[in-house]
Amino acid sequence: MLEIHGRWKIKVTDKVLMQWFADSWNEEAIIAYVKEFKAAAAPLMGSDWAIISIFEQWELGVPEIEQHVVEHCEWFKAQGCIKDCHVYRPSAVKEMQLEKMIPHTEQGYERAVFDNLNDAINWLDSEGFSLNQDQFLYDIIKSET
Structure with a gap:
């Protein structure tokens, strides 16, 4: 097995899974x-929930990730x-x-796709998914850029 190439962070708050991705993925x-x-x-299973994903530092993935991502999304x-x-x-x-x-x-x-975090958080809020710990996302963006 090869070494992992790619970074991510995940945190769940209320009914939202927040995640951040960086680097190129294998x-x-x-x-x-x-x-x-x-x-x-x-902990989110059995109810409606949302995901917010930050792809600013993500640099694509090898073709072999694609089927895994498709299956993951279906799951x-x-x-x-x-x-x-x-x-x-925009990229x-x-x-x-x-x-x-x-x-x-x-x-x-x-x-939905957004070009800034504020619009994404506002959209989730308007859809009934308030992020009362959104500082996690801002801290990641600030520390990783």
Whole structure:
């Protein structure tokens, strides 16, 4: 097994799973991340919940991650995730890979993309998912840029 290439942080607050991604990812990273995600999301099971993902420092992934991401997204939708938002400055390359892997809005699930964290937090709030510990996201962005 190869060394993990890719970094992430996950925190759950109320009914929102907050996460941050950085670097370029290999298959070992996505496997380790999914395991950590499922453990972190366990308290959310059985109710409606949301995800906010910060992709500012993410630098894409090797093609081998794509099937893992597709399966991961199907899993979290089946577990009650109904709102999903991504935050990253406009990037055709990021958008191309993310749009290929991540599900689009469909019955019972809505995904939105924002170019700044404030708009993403406001959207979640308007959808009934208030982040009263959003400082976690601001701290990550500030410390990692």
